[in-house]
Amino acid sequence: MAISARNGLKGKIEDVKLGEVMASIKIAVDEPAVITAVITRESAEELSLAEGDEVSAVIKSTEIMVEK
Amino acid sequence: MAISARNGLKGKIEDVKLGEVMASIKIAVDEPAVITAVITRESAEELSLAEGDEVSAVIKSTEIMVEK
Amino acid sequence: MAISARNGLKGKIEDVKLGEVMASIKIAVDEPAVITAVITRESAEELSLAEGDEVSAVIKSTEIMVEK
Amino acid sequence: MAISARNGLKGKIEDVKLGEVMASIKIAVDEPAVITAVITRESAEELSLAEGDEVSAVIKSTEIMVEK
Amino acid sequence: MAISARNGLKGKIEDVKLGEVMASIKIAVDEPAVITAVITRESAEELSLAEGDEVSAVIKSTEIMVEK
């Protein structure tokens, strides 16, 4: 079985904090990986994104899943 | 100015593919980082997530933003 | 009034758990429905998704809304 | 390997539509399942959500992944 | 029927752009509203968020639905 969300970042759990309903998991990511961001064409053009650009992939914590 | 989404992964753009409305940006991430995943407490317990576990952070492409 | 998020799954609430800020709601879905997933073309091709395939729609809990 | 996103809805693909960057996948869901929605406590209270309520789980298409 | 996603911003459509699979809709928002952001407690503390602060609510386009 494989899932369509292919962006996987391998790492080690550094901290687990449990709330009543939610939990936050800190993961130290230490291996290189290639990830794919999907944004609007308009944003890509406004930022003039092009091959070779130094960028950051930014992700809200509630969008990150954990696979073990 | 700082944004609440603190999960940032530095890398270099490998490919930009433009559609009519959307664009996909492939980013080679090459620096270690610590990221925080927020999941349900129930999932954290069912997976027995604990400090030191080897895991993957999995992210759907539509949830990844690009900062340049 | 109608909303663009048309994926609706009818069911009955089995459990409500309240935290300080968040709440988790368990819903027993019992009626057939057709739902639409939007993924990258690349993922669709890598998984060779085609009519007739047996698959699972997978959804992170924080992405599910409740309509009553 | 197991993923923290435990909401899985089994079904059969009815249609695949490919764009340049994105693809939409229609899935006929035909098996009962229990899914968990995480919303704010405030919304849960304003809607007076309680065990036994008939509700719909509503999901934006861009939030649905496909596992095969 | 009411939905748990209570953040609604009234406005007028300025532009509709159709792709093969996706569409982008530009909406001129012109009425004051109160919206609720849910972030990690850690981010709230690192940004020292407090009543009266001038801030921006930032939202990725793929997370915005349209109700008509």
Added chain:
Amino acid sequence: MAISARNGLKGKIEDVKLGEVMASIKIAVDEPAVITAVITRESAEELSLAEGDEVSAVIKSTEIMVEK
């Protein structure tokens, strides 16, 4: 540095509520803005979205970030 998520709504924090893991931030948005929603072409067509339509942009709280 600029981020691809360009939808920014300026306002003032009205309330901060801290849970153990999550925090909810109420923001009074008081300036006009143009925001972009990305939905499926199918939804746009089913709702017959067109320039000049009075609509609401609807957003789940967990999808809203705060910039300060």
